[in-house]
Amino acid sequence: MTRDEIRQAVVRVLRDVAPEVRPDAIDPSADLRDTLDLDSVDFMNFVVGLHAALGVDVPEADYPKLASLDDCVRYLAAKRGE
């Protein structure tokens, strides 16, 4: 999977958790929880969705590494060995 494909998958999961979010309105370097106003349940759904979409089980201790969209892509690509 390319980084672009990972990015698209992350955006799909985000849209599933927060359907009102417009993909083109996501600032890739901004904190997702802050800018999209995700609560702890939304964030948990996001992490569960990432696992289903990309097969990466993110441990709780690594949640801070999923802060922005860019962070998510970097972290997930590394975990997938890509």
Added chain:
Amino acid sequence: MAEFRMPSLGADMEQGTLVEWRVRPGDRVARGDVIALVETEKGLIEVEIFTGGVVESIVIEPGATVPVGTVLAMIRGDAESSPAEPLPTPPPAAAEPQHPPAAPPRPPPSTPAPHVRVSPLARRIAAELHVDLATVRGTGDAGTITKADVERVVAEHTVAAAAWAARAGVRDHQASMRKVIAAAMARSKRDIPHYYLATQIDMGRALSWLAAENAKRPVSTRLLPAVLLLRAVALAVREVPEMNGFWIDGEFRPGPGVHVGVAISLRQGGLVAPAIHDVDRKTIEELMRELLDLVKRTRAGVLRSSEVSDATITVTNLGDQGVESVFGVIYPPQVALVGFGRLVERPWVVDGTVAARSVVMASLAADHRASDGHRGGRFLAAIEHLLQTPEAL
């Protein structure tokens, strides 16, 4: 013969728009099945049926806006002596279709290109559900379209239709949801003599237990503090049952179960508090799954009728918004609302020495007609006590 009527999904609902039937005449239905999609001020609601039987006839077509209590369909009961639908409904009024919105677009049925193979079962299901096979991508052997492929397209269509409907009416929805909240909250403050109590609860044990559990668990079964709080409230109700139920016609009526309404604020504005049923009788894992699912469906704008109408007590958790305490407004006719603020580290005296502990402010807004401060205090104390043994929750 039972009548399936436009349900009352809250005291302030007067009418609803039938968006879609999930059944057709001749279909067998069981109690609890979702059989129709209805649009209300609270958004799209999947309406469940409370009797089993066979759909005899559809009375109201999609697009019609009808008053609460209007007969929507006739159901032939499994045994004609079976009890009729127990939903409290006013006498039926005449149906008055008002500006039916256009139905979500659905492609006309057609046949796929000749080289595409379709399993017989998939073909039959596609015909029944009016799915155009040309729009289905086959994932079976040699690209054969299977039953699962057809069902996937149907699911996507349903979600798209719901999203479409929600988008089309987003401005209207916000305005009407604001009105519903205004009416309920004004009624609450006018009629309910609230009293308020609060206490700080040490969450040290609960959070240590959670961290240790979550380190062992795969992401799909990991737990959030919110689920421990919900469970503690539900179990505390066993000790102080007068917090769980309704004040109706000058008297307290106990809830038929412990159905905890979870206040969820919508990012586009507004608030809903759908219920998780029987919180006192479910495992913590079941509750976590249901909470995740409930919040996701609330965000997508599709809830079930039993979820929007059954709550017997409400919990609001404003910790994520950063506030330390919240004193809620009771959702009538309920008699209590429990609020939790943000988890904060505070100096805390444990065994005679000061230590840093995570604490949460728990508050209770309760109806003074149904209970007194003494009992309310017992209730908060029970919640605190339960949270000290998280492994038993």
